[in-house]
Amino acid sequence: MAAVEKRVRLNADPDFWPGKDHAPMTGVDVREDCVKIFWADGRVGHFHPLWLRDNCLSPSCYHPEAWEKIQDLLAVDPEDRPASAVLGADGELEIHWASDGHVSRFPGPWLRRNCYDDWALEERRPHRVLWDAAIAGERPEVDFTAVMQTRDGLRDWIYKLRTYGFCIVTDAPKRSGVVTAAARRIGFLRETHFGTDYSVESKPNPENVAYTAIELKTHNDLSNCEAPPGIQFLHCIEFEATGGESILVDGFAASEKLRGMDPDAFDLLAQTPVVARFHDYDWDIRHRAPTIAVDHNGVVQELRVNRQLEAPLDIPNEKVKPFIKAKQALVRMLRAPEQEYRFKLRPGEIMSFHNRRVLHGRAAFDPNSGRRKLEGCYVDCDQAWSRLRVLERAE
Numbered sequence: 001m002a003a004v005e006k007r008v009r010l011n012a013d014p015d016f017w018p019g020k021d022h023a024p025m026t027g028v029d030v031r032e033d034c035v036k037i038f039w040a041d042g043r044v045g046h047f048h049p050l051w052l053r054d055n056c057l058s059p060s061c062y063h064p065e066a067w068e069k070i071q072d073l074l075a076v077d078p079e080d081r082p083a084s085a086v087l088g089a090d091g092e093l094e095i096h097w098a099s100d101g102h103v104s105r106f107p108g109p110w111l112r113r114n115c116y117d118d119w120a121l122e123e124r125r126p127h128r129v130l131w132d133a134a135i136a137g138e139r140p141e142v143d144f145t146a147v148m149q150t151r152d153g154l155r156d157w158i159y160k161l162r163t164y165g166f167c168i169v170t171d172a173p174k175r176s177g178v179v180t181a182a183a184r185r186i187g188f189l190r191e192t193h194f195g196t197d198y199s200v201e202s203k204p205n206p207e208n209v210a211y212t213a214i215e216l217k218t219h220n221d222l223s224n225c226e227a228p229p230g231i232q233f234l235h236c237i238e239f240e241a242t243g244g245e246s247i248l249v250d251g252f253a254a255s256e257k258l259r260g261m262d263p264d265a266f267d268l269l270a271q272t273p274v275v276a277r278f279h280d281y282d283w284d285i286r287h288r289a290p291t292i293a294v295d296h297n298g299v300v301q302e303l304r305v306n307r308q309l310e311a312p313l314d315i316p317n318e319k320v321k322p323f324i325k326a327k328q329a330l331v332r333m334l335r336a337p338e339q340e341y342r343f344k345l346r347p348g349e350i351m352s353f354h355n356r357r358v359l360h361g362r363a364a365f366d367p368n369s370g371r372r373k374l375e376g377c378y379v380d381c382d383q384a385w386s387r388l389r390v391l392e393r394a395e
């Protein structure tokens, strides 16, 4: 039995594995409504006893192979308390519960990974670097062969996407189908009404303005969807035309600047859900959401800025003018030359970016001066961040 348990433990949930800079637990102190854990690196965690009971890892509460909770919520006694809590010989926190004698054991690495003190939440918050036009001198890049053939290359790519919201893949073959192969290294393709992938070329009878040669102001794609696609890929296959420079702008950086300069405009955009809509003969896809979405801490999570997809406003009359002025303030900020990174995407480069953070656009080009052909697709963020977490697990 002990051997089986050990094997299950060793092979179990990666949350249980010691991390690269694993600090063992050195002490435990039980108070009325707090179990304090001390780690060798000086950190102290504060766990509510009910939190510990709610997250019990014993095989009857947490399935050791499925790595999922199986304890029924209603079986948790909110008044339960530890009869004892000690560090066992194996270095785990061992709790005997007063209500029913149930025993819980928590490995130190698991407690550390799930500790919810402010310092711990901060330690785990992904690093986010906001940028402006100066990014031109140090733009995030990765090599195509490295992302296709190595774990480190793939990890580097997704890390840069998460940190900067964009990354240019260089030296890719200039062929159709390459962009989907690269995107699939990250995760499943996100299918939309454009299909699983699409080519961007100027053509007669365009179904949207991207398929013309006219300027595309910076925008988020598919702001009319319940969840606009997360990571967007645009692969340059041919580019002989004059004009057509690409533009990227960090929407999070611009929103933060707006919040500093005009907090009322920021709040109005964060608190006024408006409808975005795509419609043609086959489709009428609409969604209502604020222009700037913030989380419960006020941190900007996503933008929805796409003039083509704006539905007529249906907000109270007294809000129409302040709302349009607020949106103009945001768009003015997004278009400020000191915010924009402008560059010519070269054949063999894939521009990848977090579509709900980094807005993209292009200058007009002259379709008579030569061809310009891009191929694109999307992968959702949960796929990308999952892949990164798995690649970052201790091996």
Ligand code: OGA
Pocket: 200, 210, 216, 221, 246, 360, 361, 362, 374, 376
């Ligand atoms: C698009 C788009 C940009 C470009 O297709 O969504 O914004 O460079 N294209 O053509």
Ligand code: ZN
Pocket: 210, 219, 220, 221, 360
């Ligand atoms: Zn676009």
